[in-house]
Amino acid sequence: MTLESITESESLYNDLEKMTVRQLLDSIHEEDKKVLPAVHETIPQVESLVEQVVERMKKGGRLFYVGAGTSGRLGILDASEIPPTYGVGYDLVIGMIAGGDQAIRKAVEAAEDNEELGWEDLQAYGINELDTVVGIAASGRTPYVIGAVRKARENGILTGCITNNPGSELAGAVDVAIEAIVGPEFVSGSTRMKSGTSQKLILNMITTSLMIKLGKVKGNKMVNMQLTNQKLIARGTRMIVDELGYEEAKARRLLLLHGSVNNVLEAAKNEGK
Known part of the structure; x- marks a missing residue:
């Protein structure tokens, strides 16, 4: 030392x-x-x-x-x-x-x-x-x-x-x-x-x-981020549009319903999207 x-x-x-x-x-x-x-x-x-x-x-x-x-x-x-x-x-x-x-x-x-x-x-x-x-x-x-x-x-x-x-x-x-x-x-x-x-x-x-x-990122996206402001809601919506091909309005609605991008992706996976 x-x-x-x-x-x-x-x-x-x-x-x-x-x-x-x-x-x-x-x-x-x-x-x-x-x-x-x-x-x-x-x-x-x-x-x-x-x-x-x-x-x-x-x-x-x-x-x-x-x-x-x-x-x-x-x-x-x-x-x-x-x-x-x-x-x-x-x-x-x-x-x-x-x-x-x-x-x-x-x-x-x-x-x-x-x-x-x-x-x-x-x-x-x-x-x-x-x-x-x-x-x-x-x-x-x-x-x-x-x-x-x-x-x-x-x-x-x-x-x-x-x-x-x-x-x-x-x-x-x-x-x-x-x-x-x-x-x-x-x-x-x-x-x-x-x-x-x-x-x-x-x-x-x-x-x-x-x-x-620990699985909190998918690809290079923060799919578990908290939706604490409009900027993050918009970012999450874009992620869902890019990943699943949904219309923006649908992506935003599902994001707010499920609470995170990851939850939307999991729901779509379970539904066989």
Whole structure:
């Protein structure tokens, strides 16, 4: 384990306040280009995690994201988008942040420094051995996150992490460590930038792959999406028209009747369409 902290190291740029807006934007973009190669290097670890989580979810397991600050908010964002996109319950992927929901908008003082609180928060959900806990922390040192995954692992729960420092304490505390080494931030220590971007990309890969392997996508379509607005109703109608060749009015009527594209497709299949 190393004490090196790339995420806290000095920016490769200096005198930022003297740059023009164009220079700032070009420089930020140059740094952002380093994110994709770093994420690509993590794919074997992401693959290992997803394959294990799929099998656990098929048996009733859930996925928990545990983080603080930006990392916690990104986990909550990813978790909150899964139900409307794939038509699953809000209890399948759960995002937790140090300090609770109020910390989503405003930092809660010292919450992330409490190593016991993360596990206490997980226990409130009746966490069990079919579940998976993924800690997210750019630094790899956040006590709230480390405490949560360490106790989870001790209790036979599959654990993973997403971090942006190599050889961190967090990585050493989990079964599957995903380390996206994106280098120093443009503004020194501002991990909402490249580190946060890499975390978001990895979270996208994890949950999208999970939902596809759990049968929530047909072809390349979100056939289980919730019909929460007119845009999604129109999208679902088009899917049915394309798949079954129905007139638009009929497709829309059946979509609203059955509640999802997938249900319409299943009904048509049962009727021998």
